[in-house]
Amino acid sequence: MKIWSYFRPFNFRGYECLVKVTLTFSKVTSSLYVNQSLMDEQSMSYMEGTTTFIHSLDALDNSEAHVESGYFNSWNTGIAVIEDGQMVYESHPGKDVRYGEKLVKKILGENSDINQKDKWRENKYSVYADLGLGAIFFIVGKISGDLVFATMVGVVAGLSLILLQRFVKVDVLGGFAVFGTIMLLISGIFSLILQDEYWVQMKGTLLGLMIALVFFLDGVFRQGTYFGARFERYIPGGALHQNRLAIGMSFTGVFGALSNYFVAENFSEDFWLTYTTFLDLPIFIVLFSLLRVDSAMAVGSFSPSSSASINHFWSHSHGSSSGCSANSGIFMRP
Secondary structure, X not given: OEXXXXXXEEEEOOEEEEEEEXXXXXXXXXXXXXXXXXXXXXXXXXXXXXXXXEEEOOOOOOOOEEEEEEEOOOOOXXXXXXXXXXXXXXXXXXXXXXXXXXXXXXXXXXXXXXXXHHHHHHHHHHHHHHHHHHHHHHHHHHHHOOHHHHHHHHHHHXXXXXXXXXXXXXXXXXXXXXXXXXXXXXXXXXXXXXXXXXXXXXXXXHHHHHHHHHHHHHHHHOOOOOHHHXXXXXXXXXXXXXXXXXXXXXXXXXXXXXXXXXXXXXXXXXXXXXXXXXXXXXXXXXXXXXXXXXXXXXXXXXXHHHHHOOOOOOOOOOOHHHOEEOOOOOXXXX
């Protein structure tokens, strides 16, 4: 399903050209059109990292030229046309279209593409298991309207995964499947004893507070050398400040706990079910990304100022002699 498209038109030696960057839920695609005909198309899944797409223009007028398409900030894309080693056109003058690629490599290390692919190959089955457990809980809860019953079904599914792990070579328990199953079991027992589905809803709050407590104690008394250090091992890229990572994870846990409590107290059970299945994970990803950058900055493995001050690859600005100019009559730049 398409999320968004960026259109970057330009004119190259009399040819009406357009680079279209399309975002979907699974990948980003960069397409080069010449005179409204598709000339080149490249795609990359989000799991493979962030790159700068390079489309050759050599077939046009026998020139040695190409157009580079990539992110020049965290949310917008641009193009740069290069001919004979010189920049002849920029959709956003002064912006570096390789910013996104450089940023990812600074955060994750020079081998970020390899790291991300290796991490995905190692962890994809455990990710599928985590998502599957969440989907089972959501579907059963929606259909039955009984959160306690949905919890018990989730516990059975989680225990089945633990049993399955004894017979398969791939890791299906590397994520939070075991921990999630334990938390489901605890909240389910409370619900059965007290005959109150409210404790099922408090699972996220209890989980968040437990995470906050263990990471906070590790950060305060051990400077993050236990849980912070072990958590760092699973994060690709350069070194992280273990103490800041541990303390940051404790605040993230508190935020998650309070958010879950607020939703459970102020919204319907049906909305809480949607929130805990689909909405809290993206929020956590954003918070963790900020924490990742902060922990890297603390040890000097990432510097936003250096990213912002990176010089352009090319020293020449565009001019009329290049034969390349903006095509302002077809598409508007967002």
